[in-house]
Amino acid sequence: MTEREQGITDVTKRNDNFEVTADQQAHFRDEGFILFEDCLSATELDTLQGGCAAAMSNVEARMDAAGTDVSGINHRGKRYFEAAHPDDFSSLRDVYFGSLAATIVKATLGPDAYLFLGQYTVKCGDVGLAFSWHQDSAYVGFPHPPTINLWCALDDMSVENGTLYLLPYSRAGTREWVPHRLDPKTNDLTGYFGDDPGDPLEVSAGTVLAFSSTVFHRSGPNRTPAMRRAITIEYTKHPLINPESGEQLLWAIPFLADGKTDNCPYISTDSPASEC
Numbered sequence: 001m002t003e004r005e006q007g008i009t010d011v012t013k014r015n016d017n018f019e020v021t022a023d024q025q026a027h028f029r030d031e032g033f034i035l036f037e038d039c040l041s042a043t044e045l046d047t048l049q050g051g052c053a054a055a056m057s058n059v060e061a062r063m064d065a066a067g068t069d070v071s072g073i074n075h076r077g078k079r080y081f082e083a084a085h086p087d088d089f090s091s092l093r094d095v096y097f098g099s100l101a102a103t104i105v106k107a108t109l110g111p112d113a114y115l116f117l118g119q120y121t122v123k124c125g126d127v128g129l130a131f132s133w134h135q136d137s138a139y140v141g142f143p144h145p146p147t148i149n150l151w152c153a154l155d156d157m158s159v160e161n162g163t164l165y166l167l168p169y170s171r172a173g174t175r176e177w178v179p180h181r182l183d184p185k186t187n188d189l190t191g192y193f194g195d196d197p198g199d200p201l202e203v204s205a206g207t208v209l210a211f212s213s214t215v216f217h218r219s220g221p222n223r224t225p226a227m228r229r230a231i232t233i234e235y236t237k238h239p240l241i242n243p244e245s246g247e248q249l250l251w252a253i254p255f256l257a258d259g260k261t262d263n264c265p266y267i268s269t270d271s272p273a274s275e276c
Contacts, residue, residue, distance in 0.1 A: 020107035028108050031168040033211035034173060036104070040152060040206040041111060049154050051089050052164050052182045052229050055082035055120040073187045079131075079145050080122040085220055085251065086266055092118060093266045096233060097255055101150060104210050110146040113261040114252045116236040117148055122229050123222035124263070130162065130221045133192035136213035136234070137177040142243055146177075147213040147236045154229040157203050159220060161228040164209070165198030167216040172196075192216045 024034045040048070059074050059082045069076040071249065086093045090217055096115055157163035169175045170194065175236035198218060201209060207265045211217070213234070222228045239252030254263040261267045 002091045005134075011085050013251045016026060017073065018103055020104060025067055025107055027182040028210070028212070031170060032215035033166060033168070034104075034108070034211060035201070035203070036208045038206045039100065039208050042206075043205045044098070047091050047271070048152060048231050049082055049229070052120050052122065052154065052231070054089070055084055056122060058082055065170065070187075075186075078124055078127050080120065080124075080271055082120050082241050084118045084120055086115070086253065089118075095152075097261060097264050097266050099157075100208075101233065102256060102261065103170040104150060104208070105148055105256060106259055108210055108212075108253055109235055109237060111256060112237055113148075113235045113256040114237075114239060114272070115255050116234040116240065116252070117250050118231065118233045120229065120231050122160050122227055123219070123224040124227055125222060125224070131219045132183060132186070132188040132190040133167070133198075133216050133218045134180060134189050135177055135191055135216055138180040138191055140213070140240060140249060143239050144178070147234050149209075149211055149213060150235075151209040151211065152231050152233065153201075153203055153205050153209075154231060155205050155227065157201055157205075157207070157228070157230075158224075159202065160222075160223045161226070162220045163203075163228075164201045164230075165210075165218050165220070166197045166201065166211070167192060169215070172216050175214055192218075 018039065020034065028034050059071065059080050060076065063069060063071050063074070063076055072081075074080055074082075084092055084095055096118055137144065137146065151164065155161070178191050180189035182188075183190055198216070233253060236252070240249040241247070242249060248269050254265065255261060
């Protein structure tokens with residue numbers, strides 16, 4: 001299937017002068033996403049793949065302690081979602097706060113950004129569960145400015161192994177957060193109930209999809225014998241505070257301030273990376 005048949009037309013490949021073009025920024029404003037094919041370096045891809053096994057072990061350890069095979073939206077041997085904080089996964093810091101992330105985040109979210117979440121998503125071979133149509137904003141649970149999510153493919157993605165499907169703004173009928181329903185069988189939130197099947201992302205490992213938290217997306221089951229792995233890295237304009245409780249949601253690690261990384265606690269101010 002070609003990119004045009006998929007409805008995904010904005011693709012760029014990583015090189016020493018990586019940038020987000022004006023056309024790609026326009027596509028993000030119009031449809032809510034940009035696809036960067038093969039843009040992770042070999043080192044970045046290896047680093048992200050290396051943290052995945054430890055993340056899965058963390059999930060199973062909690063399940064063992066609780067005497068269960070289901071923990072939230074995690075299902076043992078089927079589907080895993082596990083956060084990877086830079087304090088616990090120090091090897092991921094160069095990806096979370098690197099120049100590639102800075103370039104994409106500035107072009108989509110703006111010059112000020114906080115790391116909100118880094119989370120592995122794994123569908124196990126043969127039995128990996130599907131994930132229903134949703135917007136990431138629904139899992140925040142209260143009104144907020146849209147976040148930007150960098151979804152990084154850690155394996156080659158196909159319809160057969162449960163890749164993502166996107167529903168562009170122009171076909172979803174909205175670019176705003178809408179109410180979702182809870183599926184009691186899977187604990188998934190579902191917010192789109194139309195007939196549009198969406199566009200599948202059949203891409204190679206190392207591809208990055210940047211998309212807004214108000215873009216509808218879903219994924220199919222993994223029907224192959226191998227795992228299907230990805231990591232999502234999400235950034236916000238400012239810390240997300242629950243208006244009812246006054247509590248901060250998830251992380252709020254400074255990354256960009258006026259386009260620079262001087263205040264990022266994981267980057268030395270003496271490093272050239274502070275000028276992004």
